[in-house]
Amino acid sequence: MSSTRLVTLLGAAVRHQRHLRDLSQRQLAALAEVSQAAVARIERGERAPTIPVLERLLAAMDVQLVVGVEPLDAHLDARIDDLAARPIVERIDALGLDELLSRRGAPR
Incomplete structure (x- = not known):
């Protein structure tokens, strides 16, 4: 699956927040009640997380997603x-x- 820029950015944000909290993928997965494989695919940009899964992952790390728009480029x-x-x-x-x-x- 080819990744979109947004999927890549979301995966990088999840990985960054996880590293800041010194969590393994397995630990984050357990906290968010998803599989470790799902966390890995999301972080690599191979899978677009659903909004509920993304919210669970971020909430497990005590952060939330803030959405904004800006002109292209x-x-x-x-x-x-x-x-x-x-x-x-x-x-x-x-x-x-x-x-x-x-x-x-x-x-x-």
């Missing part, structure tokens, strides 16, 4: 705005163009 817009605010010399340095050109050799 909003993180890219913020990065572009950040770069645009920097002087051109800094932007060129950040790209490493000097190093690239020196490795490539002098222009012909």
